[in-house]
Amino acid sequence: MEVTAEIEALVGPGCVDGLDFEAIETAVRRKALAVAARAVERRLNADTFDHAGPSLPCPGCGNAARYAGRHDKTFTSVLGELRLSRAYYHCDGCQAGFCPRDRALGVEDTSLSPAVIRMTGKTAAMVSFAESSELLSELAGVAVDAKQVERTAEALGREIAEDERNVVEPATPGAPTMYLGMDGTGVPMRGLRVAGAAGQAGRRQRQDARGQARHGLERRGEGQGRHPRARRGLRQLLGRHRERRHAGHR
Numbered sequence: 001m002e003v004t005a006e007i008e009a010l011v012g013p014g015c016v017d018g019l020d021f022e023a024i025e026t027a028v029r030r031k032a033l034a035v036a037a038r039a040v041e042r043r044l045n046a047d048t049f050d051h052a053g054p055s056l057p058c059p060g061c062g063n064a065a066r067y068a069g070r071h072d073k074t075f076t077s078v079l080g081e082l083r084l085s086r087a088y089y090h091c092d093g094c095q096a097g098f099c100p101r102d103r104a105l106g107v108e109d110t111s112l113s114p115a116v117i118r119m120t121g122k123t124a125a126m127v128s129f130a131e132s133s134e135l136l137s138e139l140a141g142v143a144v145d146a147k148q149v150e151r152t153a154e155a156l157g158r159e160i161a162e163d164e165r166n167v168v169e170p171a172t173p174g175a176p177t178m179y180l181g182m183d184g185t186g187v188p189m190r191g192l193r194v195a196g197a198a199g200q201a202g203r204r205q206r207q208d209a210r211g212q213a214r215h216g217l218e219r220r221g222e223g224q225g226r227h228p229r230a231r232r233g234l235r236q237l238l239g240r241h242r243e244r245r246h247a248g249h250r
């Protein structure tokens with residue numbers, strides 16, 4: 001495999017004891033991801049079935065939007081940047097266009113891939129937007145600036161709020177619900193988890209207070225974290241994800 005050869009070349013010949021292991025693992029990860037990114041890009045761009053005919057109904061007004069060629073757009077993924085070519089439909093009435101594939105792949109109105117959106121949501125629920133950007137870059141090698149983190153967190157917050165309005169979770173009979181105050185919002189904790197959660201609760205509240213303090217400083221300083229509601233929504237979402245996982249393991 002050419003990838004293996006390239007990676008061996010990166011490590012180089014000779015005794016490994018004198019090598020800078022961190023430099024090598026970092027460089028090799030970058031290389032491996034870049035190779036994978038090109039493969040995914042090729043695979044996705046080879047499929048042109050998103051060209052579904054000369055016109056499609058416009059999502060805005062319902063009139064016919066005409067096919068206007070393939071448009072390229074660069075997306076930030078966990079593999080690095082992906083340049084995707086998608087069928088583009090333009091509506092003259094709305095003076096706007098859309099790519100059906102963006103909706104199909106879950107990247108409508110964003111340049112971030114689903115995995116990057118998930119990572120961004122996760123960090124934005126825990127630390128400030130600027131810190132999120134830093135963590136994503138340092139841990140995942142993904143470049144998402146603080147402004148993008150903010151926009152993504154807001155969009156997720158809106159989605160979650162909508163989801164909450166539309167979906168009413170059925171109450172489990174006999175499972176008492178305890179609410180922990182976080183950011184002044186209740187995070188429901190159900191059933192068996194409540195027993196072991198008391199200690200965790202105190203710890204989480206302390207961590208949260210620290211987060212809020214940091215948040216407050218930033219609000220005064222660099223205009224970060226002006227949207228605590230989006231973050232609250234994310235917290236709840238992540239709390240539910242965790243709950244579902246725990247429920248699955250029981």
Ligand SMILES: [Zn+2]
Pocket residue numbers: 058059060061062063091092093094095
């Ligand atoms: Zn239209």
